[in-house]
Every structure is written in C-alpha cells, then in structure tokens.
Amino acid sequence: MPDAVVEGHYREQAALGALVARRVGQLWSRVSPADVSAWAALQPQAVSLVVSGQLVAAQAAEGYVGASLAAQGVTVAADAVVAPAGFAGMSNLGVPVADVLDAPRVRALTAIGAGVPPRAAVEAAGRSLQSAAVSLVQDAGRQADSVAIAARPRVGWTRMVQPPCCSRCAVLAGRFYRFNDGFQRHPRCDCRHIPAVEDTVGSVSTDPSALFGSGQVTGLRVAQARAIGDGANPAQVVNADRGRSRTGMSTTESTTRRGVGRGRRGVRLTPDAIYAQAGSRDEALELLRANGYLR
Numbered sequence: 001m002p003d004a005v006v007e008g009h010y011r012e013q014a015a016l017g018a019l020v021a022r023r024v025g026q027l028w029s030r031v032s033p034a035d036v037s038a039w040a041a042l043q044p045q046a047v048s049l050v051v052s053g054q055l056v057a058a059q060a061a062e063g064y065v066g067a068s069l070a071a072q073g074v075t076v077a078a079d080a081v082v083a084p085a086g087f088a089g090m091s092n093l094g095v096p097v098a099d100v101l102d103a104p105r106v107r108a109l110t111a112i113g114a115g116v117p118p119r120a121a122v123e124a125a126g127r128s129l130q131s132a133a134v135s136l137v138q139d140a141g142r143q144a145d146s147v148a149i150a151a152r153p154r155v156g157w158t159r160m161v162q163p164p165c166c167s168r169c170a171v172l173a174g175r176f177y178r179f180n181d182g183f184q185r186h187p188r189c190d191c192r193h194i195p196a197v198e199d200t201v202g203s204v205s206t207d208p209s210a211l212f213g214s215g216q217v218t219g220l221r222v223a224q225a226r227a228i229g230d231g232a233n234p235a236q237v238v239n240a241d242r243g244r245s246r247t248g249m250s251t252t253e254s255t256t257r258r259g260v261g262r263g264r265r266g267v268r269l270t271p272d273a274i275y276a277q278a279g280s281r282d283e284a285l286e287l288l289r290a291n292g293y294l295r
Contacts, residue, residue: 005071006160006194009064013057013141017134020053024133028104028126033118036125039105046129047098050136051088054097057141058084065148065195069155074197076152080285082144086292092139094270100136104129142183142193143271147293149195150179150275150284157193159183163216165191167224167238170217173208180275180284208234268292 024046031039061082069076091100108125112118149155161173169191172184176196183193212234224238269277269291278284288294 005064005067006192009060009068010192012060013138016053016057016141017137020049020137021130021133023049024101025126025130028129031122031126033112033122036105036108036112036118036122039102043098043101043105046101046133050097050101050133053133053137054088054140055084057137058082058087058144060141061144061148064145065152065155068195069152069197072196076155076197078148078151079153080151080289080294082148082151083292083295084144086294087140087144090268090270091136092143092270092272094268094273097136100132101129103132144293145193145195146179146183146275147271147288150271150281150288151294152195153281154197155179155195156181156197157183158196160192160194162190162192163214164218165216166219167217167234170212171208171234171238179281180278182272182275 027042027046027049028039030042061084062078090096104125107128108121111121111124116124146157149157156176156178158174158176159169159172161169165173166186168186169189172191177183177193183191185191269287271288271293274284274287274291274293278287285294
C-alpha cells in the first residue's frame with residue numbers, strides 16, 4: 001500500500017483548500033451586514049483565488065498517480081496527460097465558480113428578508129462561502145486524479161477509508177473499481193481513492209474484515225455488531241438495511257448518454273458525466289480531450 005504517498009497528497013490538497021477558504025473568508029469579512037451587496041465588488045477576487053487553487057490542485061494529479069503506482073511496483077505509461085486548466089473555473093457539477101461564490105450573497109439577503117438578524121445572516125453565509133471554496137478546490141483535485149487514472153490503461157482505483165468510519169464506507173474498503181466507476185460518497189465522506197491495477201488488501205484502511213474487527217466502524221446497531229461478531233458477512237449485514245441502494249450512498253455520475261463532444265446547449269461535460277456516457281475507454285479519452293481535461 002502506498003500509504004505515505006496517499007497521505008502526503010491528500011494532506012497537501014486539504015491544506016490548499018483550507019488556505020484558499022481562509023483568504024476568501026477574509027474578503028467576505030469586509031462585507032457589512034448593512035450592505036451585503038458590496039460582495040459584488042469583492043467576488044471577482046474570490047473567484048481568482050479559487051480558480052488559482054483549483055489549478056494548483058489539478059496540477060498535482062499526474063505526480064500523485066504516478067508516484068502511487070510506483071509505490072506499488074507498477075509502471076504504466078499514460079496515453080494522454082492531464083490538462084490542469086480544464087479543471088479550473090467550474091464546480092464538479094459543471095457550475096461556474098462565479099455562480100457558486102455568489103450564492104452566499106443571495107442566501108444572506110434572503111435570510112435577512114425573512115427576518116434573520118443581518119449579522120447572523122452574514123456570518124452564516126460566510127461559513128457556507130468558505131465551505132464552498134474548500135469543496136471547489138478539493139473536487140478539482142479529485143477530478144484531475146480520476147482523469148489521470150483514466151489516461152493509463154488497465155489502471156483503476158481502490159477505496160481507502162479513514163478510520164473511524166461508517167459502516168457504509170467500511171464494507172467498500174479495498175474494493176477495486178474500473179476507472180469510470182463513480183466514487184460513492186455520503187455527506188462529509190473522507191474516503192480516498194488510490195490508483196491501482198488490482199484490489200489491494202492488507203491494512204485496516206483497505207480491508208473490511210480488519211476494519212470491523214478493529215472496532216473502528218461507527219453507527220452499527222447492537223444487533224448488527226453482534227451478527228458481525230458472530231461471523232456474519234459485514235457487507236450483507238450492513239446492506240440489508242439499505243433500501244435506497246446497495247450502499248445507501250450517492251454518486252455524482254450522470255446517467256444520461258449524449259453525443260461525443262459538448263453536452264446540451266454547448267455546456268462542457270464534467271468528467272463524471274463523461275465516464276457515465278462513454279461506451280469504451282477510447283471514447284472516454286476522446287470526450288476528456290474534447291472537453292479540455294486531457295492533452
């Protein structure tokens with residue numbers, strides 16, 4: 001397991017997101033509860049900060065994927081190279097950064113109009129703004145990582161959890177996925193995906209049995225914990241309670257198929273939408289190139 005490489009990469013990405021969020025928060029602190037509209041003059045600076053952070057996050061993808069594979073004794077030549085600029089300027093859902101960073105202003109004004117004290121409304125909006133900045137930066141890095149994986153034949157990824165973790169994540173630990181499989185996440189999920197050519201098991205963070213045996217799985221009901229302790233399959237025990245889906249988690253992948261190139265009305269497709277649409281790896285690479293994520 002390339003634990004040191006993975007930990008270093010995600011630590012750097014987290015630090016970058018926190019730095020950008022802090023600077024964006026400093027800009028928001030100049031907004032007066034009496035004049036929330038003043039954000040319009042400051043927002044372009046916030047957009048510049050976030051876009052720059054997204055670019056830096058995406059630039060790390062090639063090095064991370066290569067180093068992670070090398071730590072596993074794997075060398076796979078890439079068929080294309082990540083284009084970092086393709087991940088800057090929009091969210092992982094394809095929404096322009098400018099629109100995302102304007103939402104807190106609208107939220108604050110709406111709250112004030114509904115009777116929330118102006119200072120409280122502005123403070124709450126500021127917190128949501130910083131949270132959005134972190135997500136924008138880190139999501140750009142994660143998307144770039146996924147594209148760097150897709151650019152390498154035979155390479156997929158395994159799920160590394162961060163104990164303590166919930167049961168939904170624990171049953172997926174260490175599973176190998178193809179490059180175009182969506183990464184299922186629940187709110188505040190901090191799991192990581194590791195470039196790999198096959199399922200890698202051997203540590204608590206990637207071995208479901210070890211996780212449940214370590215006592216670091218949270219949210220289990222007494223009956224579930226007892227059943228697992230008595231030898232029941234953890235995945236079957238956990239999934240038995242999931243009615244919405246096999247894991248109860250969501251994925252950001254689109255399920256709509258469109259033609260090669262741009263989406264409807266010329267909107268640029270996100271990597272997740274591309275993976276969902278592509279009928280083959282070659283088609284996925286073509287779409288990634290056409291939409292500016294590979295060169």
